[in-house]
Amino acid sequence: MKILVPVKRVIDYNVKILLKADGTGVETANVKMSMNPFDEIAVEEAVRLKEAGKATEIVAVSVGPSGCQETLRTALAMGADRAILVQTDTETQPLAVAKILKALVDKEGPTLVILGKQAIDDDCNQTGQMLAALLGWGQGTFASDVALGDGSVTVIREIDGGLETVELKLPAIVTADLRLNEPRYASLPNIMKAKKKPLETVTPAALGVDVAPRLTTLKVVEPAKRKAGVKVPDVATLVDKLKNEARVI
Amino acid sequence: MTILILAEHDNAILKPATLNTVTAAAKIGGDIHVLVAGKGAQGVAEAASKIVGVSKVLLVDDAAYEHALAEPLAAFLVEIGRNYSHILAPATSVGKNVLPRVAALLDVAAVSDITGVVSEDIFERPIYAGNAIATVQSRDGVKVVTVRTTAFEAAGPGGSAPVETVSATGNPGLSSFVSAELSKSERPELTSARIVISGGRGMQSGDNFHLLEAIADKLGAAVGASRAAVDAGFVPNDYQVGQTGKIVAPELYIAVGISGAIQHLAGMKDSKVIVAINKDEEAAIFQVADYGLVTDLFKALPELAEAL
Numbered sequence A: 001m002k003i004l005v006p007v008k009r010v011i012d013y014n015v016k017i018l019l020k021a022d023g024t025g026v027e028t029a030n031v032k033m034s035m036n037p038f039d040e041i042a043v044e045e046a047v048r049l050k051e052a053g054k055a056t057e058i059v060a061v062s063v064g065p066s067g068c069q070e071t072l073r074t075a076l077a078m079g080a081d082r083a084i085l086v087q088t089d090t091e092t093q094p095l096a097v098a099k100i101l102k103a104l105v106d107k108e109g110p111t112l113v114i115l116g117k118q119a120i121d122d123d124c125n126q127t128g129q130m131l132a133a134l135l136g137w138g139q140g141t142f143a144s145d146v147a148l149g150d151g152s153v154t155v156i157r158e159i160d161g162g163l164e165t166v167e168l169k170l171p172a173i174v175t176a177d178l179r180l181n182e183p184r185y186a187s188l189p190n191i192m193k194a195k196k197k198p199l200e201t202v203t204p205a206a207l208g209v210d211v212a213p214r215l216t217t218l219k220v221v222e223p224a225k226r227k228a229g230v231k232v233p234d235v236a237t238l239v240d241k242l243k244n245e246a247r248v249i
Numbered sequence B: 001m002t003i004l005i006l007a008e009h010d011n012a013i014l015k016p017a018t019l020n021t022v023t024a025a026a027k028i029g030g031d032i033h034v035l036v037a038g039k040g041a042q043g044v045a046e047a048a049s050k051i052v053g054v055s056k057v058l059l060v061d062d063a064a065y066e067h068a069l070a071e072p073l074a075a076f077l078v079e080i081g082r083n084y085s086h087i088l089a090p091a092t093s094v095g096k097n098v099l100p101r102v103a104a105l106l107d108v109a110a111v112s113d114i115t116g117v118v119s120e121d122i123f124e125r126p127i128y129a130g131n132a133i134a135t136v137q138s139r140d141g142v143k144v145v146t147v148r149t150t151a152f153e154a155a156g157p158g159g160s161a162p163v164e165t166v167s168a169t170g171n172p173g174l175s176s177f178v179s180a181e182l183s184k185s186e187r188p189e190l191t192s193a194r195i196v197i198s199g200g201r202g203m204q205s206g207d208n209f210h211l212l213e214a215i216a217d218k219l220g221a222a223v224g225a226s227r228a229a230v231d232a233g234f235v236p237n238d239y240q241v242g243q244t245g246k247i248v249a250p251e252l253y254i255a256v257g258i259s260g261a262i263q264h265l266a267g268m269k270d271s272k273v274i275v276a277i278n279k280d281e282e283a284a285i286f287q288v289a290d291y292g293l294v295t296d297l298f299k300a301l302p303e304l305a306e307a308l
């Protein structure tokens, strides 16, 4: 059984972002980039399924500029077997990425695609659901547990009211939530080994996918700033302020 | 121009998130239809028909929609959705699961988690955990949009829309509901509570959350948590506030033993008044707090419960 794991290169979650002065977006030049944290969880889950003997091959995929090779190498170091970079400098939005992934699924024939539930840059939370739609597969989104059965997969989902368990026919899509697992750090020997694992590069055009953005970003601005507050010396003062100044209790 | 809203409900009760979504739809303009898809959800449809501004309620009552599974629900929405200019849903776990699937089936973009409506096709939405606000324009025939409920007021009562029953489109049979483990609480729902008190890693254990609950009960507040508190097993996952948890914007948010990581701030920094209780005066949470109390929470919480 083959698992496909798409991974996105994003600004590292610890970096405080800077907006471009012209209001067109976020500065990415000379900024630390990493694999989207949810995608690390997705890779980890795939690797664990392989270690448990349930999967035979893990193919990592990334869509974006050449720098994504680094992200793919990380996935390979974590345990993916080979990687595909769909190289483009165009801004790829979730629908375009889903179409590219659909083309790759048609070619590779995986039984499971595990994605991160959202990317921490655009915060869209769409790609997995869109890919499931295009393939006509079931989707187990926001997963905190994945159990492979015979011809089906059981997924525990984190939902607003608690947890929900669904069963999906295979092949299926799973999107990883934070508590699915704790991703491993790649060891040095594995990082070295990853350099020799195959990494193939294709283009969206070769896959027959039009990646032109559907949404136009008109501007990107800073959110309204909160004004600085005060420190209160004790609980009594706090209660007094909440009652008589803020009038919220 | 007619807008279709996917109602949020549990087959018995219409969830308040639907009301905020109606307000977002009213800002876009045009007729507003509300779709209630469920099983035995007649009462929900009647509740939806009383929302001011709604001109029609569509009720599709079928076992396929009982648990809001994305596969049958999206298949249905695609059938009827083509006739609409916009399909909206609140950005809840149901809306976020279903609407992108609908968008892809319609071959249109989805716009997630909007916080502002500029025009019928221009929307504002937070990116990078709310550290930037993007204004985006959709030129697609149908705009598929999820709405951040805290950014829009709840629409009031006063409507009297007709309820029209529509037939189901069947279940593609890709998925099935097995079970749900829902947190039960007498307290208000986190996302619509007027006051929220949240605990972080500093709480040290699930038992210690009783200290927060005592205060919550006095204030009529909901209880939330940071990711660290959920990961440590102090409280269930549905307590998590943040970029990847729930977004809240109550009148009063009290953060206790929470350091103020950007991913947490993303979920609560639009609260009207923020209080932080933390023993580390350098904690980032104080940068967004209106009132900060630098002290040991195990001293402050009993005192606070006493003072209220």
Ligand SMILES: Cc1cc2nc3c(=O)[nH]c(=O)nc-3n(C[C@H](O)[C@H](O)[C@H](O)COP(=O)(O)OP(=O)(O)OC[C@H]3O[C@@H](n4cnc5c(N)ncnc54)[C@H](O)[C@@H]3O)c2cc1C
Binding pocket: A013, A037, A038, A120, A178, B199, B200, B201, B202, B203, B225, B226, B227, B228, B229, B240, B241, B242, B243, B244, B245, B246, B256, B257, B258, B259, B260, B261, B262, B263, B264, B267, B277, B278, B279, B280, B283, B295, B296, B297, B298
């Ligand atoms: C992809 C991603 C998504 C994330 N999503 C979320 C999210 O949705 N929500 C979220 O909350 N986090 C999220 N996080 C995690 C986030 O980065 C932080 O790790 C987390 O918010 C920290 O939780 P905390 O403040 O409770 O714990 P800590 O950062 O450990 O802070 C504990 C605080 O408690 C204080 N404290 C300890 N003991 C006491 C005491 N006795 N009295 C008073 N104060 C005390 C300490 O001074 C400290 O400030 C996410 C992270 C990633 C990478």
